Amino acid sequence: MNSSTQLDESVRAELTALRDSIDNIDAAVVHMLAERFKCTQRVGRLKAEHNLPAADPAREARQIARLRQLAESAKLDPAFAEKLLNFIIAEVIRHHETIANEHVNSGDPEPT
Numbered sequence: 001m002n003s004s005t006q007l008d009e010s011v012r013a014e015l016t017a018l019r020d021s022i023d024n025i026d027a028a029v030v031h032m033l034a035e036r037f038k039c040t041q042r043v044g045r046l047k048a049e050h051n052l053p054a055a056d057p058a059r060e061a062r063q064i065a066r067l068r069q070l071a072e073s074a075k076l077d078p079a080f081a082e083k084l085l086n087f088i089i090a091e092v093i094r095h096h097e098t099i100a101n102e103h104v105n106s107g108d109p110e111p112t
């Protein structure tokens with residue numbers, strides 16, 4: 001085995017190890033997002049039952065400010081963190097609107 005083959009193998013091993021970690025992190029992200037969506041679905045049902053608006057811009061502004069700070073201390077681009085949170089929140093609001101429409105169409109009485 002010549003030295004360039006050896007180098008190739010060590011690079012390949014490092015790449016594989018890094019990709020294994022990336023796969024684990026991606027799995028954790030998916031599981032964490034699934035748990036987050038379970039919570040937001042419950043918030044959506046609560047809002048529909050109590051006739052509350054799907055979106056809460058004041059809460060979103062607080063979350064974005066907090067996440068930007070967390071990103072900065074973690075050396076992650078705060079603009080990226082904000083874009084990611086906005087992307088997730090937009091999907092949550094879409095779910096909440098669907099839940100609210102289903103609730104109205106189900107004919108359940110509104111709370112007084």
Ligand SMILES: C=C(O[C@@H]1C=C(C(=O)O)C=C[C@H]1O)C(=O)O
Binds near residue numbers: 054056060063089
């Ligand atoms: C989950 C909520 O509903 C919406 C979605 C949010 C989120 O995904 O974090 C935050 C605020 C709301 O616009 C909430 O009001 O807490």
